[in-house]
Amino acid sequence: MTDVLRRGRASLAFSFFTQGATFALLVTRIPAIQDRYGVSDALLPVFLAAVPILAGVGSVTTEQLVKRIRPSLLLRWSQPVVMLALLGAGSGGVMAELAVALGVFGLAVGALDASMNMLGVSLQRTYGRSIMLSFHAAYSLGGILGASLAWVGAHWHLALWVSYLPVVAVLLPAALVGSRWYVDGDPAPVEDGAVSGDGGAGGVVFKLLLPLCLVMTFAYIGDSTVSNWSAKYLKDVLGSSEQLATVPYNVYMVTTLVGRAIGDFGVRRFGAVPVVRLGALVAAAGFAVVATAPGAWVGMAGFTLLGLGLCVLVPQTFAAAGRLFPGASDAAIARLNVFNYVGFLVGSPLVGALGDAWSYRGAMSVPMVLVLVTLVYARSFATRSDRYGGGHERPRTADVGRGSNGL
Secondary structure: OHHHHHHHHHHHHHHHHHHHHHHHHHHOOHHHHHHHHOOOOOOHHHHHHHHHHHHHHHHHHHHHHOOOOOHHHHHHHHHHHHHHHHHHHHHOOOHHHHHHHHHHHHHHHHHHHHHHHHHHHHHHHHHOOOOHHHHHHHHHHHHHHHHHHHHHHHHOOOOHHHHHHHHHHHHHHHHHHHHHHOEEEOOOOOOOOOOOOHHHOOOOOHHHHHHHHHHHHHHHHHHHHHHHHHHHHHHHHOOOOHHHHOHHHHHHHHHHHHHHHHHHHHHHHHOHHHHHHHHHHHHHHHHHHHHHOOOHHHHHHHHHHHHHHHOOHHHHHHHHHHHHOHHHHHHHHHHHHHHHHHHHHHHHHHHHHHHHHOOHHHHHHHHHHHHHHHHHHHHHHOOHHHHHOOOOOOOOHHHEEEEHHHO
16 A cells, blocks of 8 residues: 555656646747747737636536546546647647647646646545645646746747657656556545535535635735746846846746745644745745845845745645545635636736836735735644644545556
């Protein structure tokens, strides 16, 4: 059983890594995609908004599908679809082909994100200790690789399909082979005061899930602020060179990786609630430093703090949803995952509109305040040992379902 769990954990971590690389290859080459298809500046936001909207649809659909299909099977087949859609976006010739490719990418990535986190939460429950941050660390590592490969493609002026094809050719078959060792967990029994849902039937009470949905939204508003506005802020507001303006996002990704790599140890030692509170405070401090920075290097320090603070919030939010609804964790995660895309949709336009109407320094205070709201909802992240004191959760070997190759 230990070997089964270890293989399941390693294969799922590789899936997170693959998705991090795939997504980074798409978002970092948006200007090249725009040039290839002749998408106007006015039309580009429509294409970009369509992806998270359709991803939300895919996540909601996944909630229904997992009632009949194991999450591992959905993950096994949605991941290749995402990668092939990426290749399609880079190899088409007319705008209609781009629209189809991005539409398929959006729908599939919603199913992929939801099913990946379902498996992560069930594995963590079976392990009996925090491992969720390690999966998201693998995602961050993949994102760094994807962004680096995108830089190479842009630097050497490679066609998009030339940049994408080798990555897809390597990662797609590797992900399919690795999917043989995915491990599905069975729903946990409802015990120790955990929420059972509507009438004890193991459903999801959205009113109880709402605090986690808000935290997820605020975390992604903060994340999208960094990814979309850090370069412009450093260059236009803090007066950096164009070359230096590309550094903050890379620094943010690296510190996100570092924070997630060590975050599970913090959760095991101190509990989820203190780690989430500390993450929110560090992220808010990062936004405060960015908003008041007198120059580019101080601003860079602020983005460094942001990576260390924001990195723990999303993985712990998924883990908390699984604990809150142990008998319906898959449904809870699918619904929670929708607010990933809500935050992504809201964050960039919100900061841009406030920056244009007010000031970009002032705009940075808005995600700062929103991430501080996480402190109000920190108790929603409590584990059973946090609530009742003492002891670690013991592994639930009975929760281990069949490997996905046994479906």
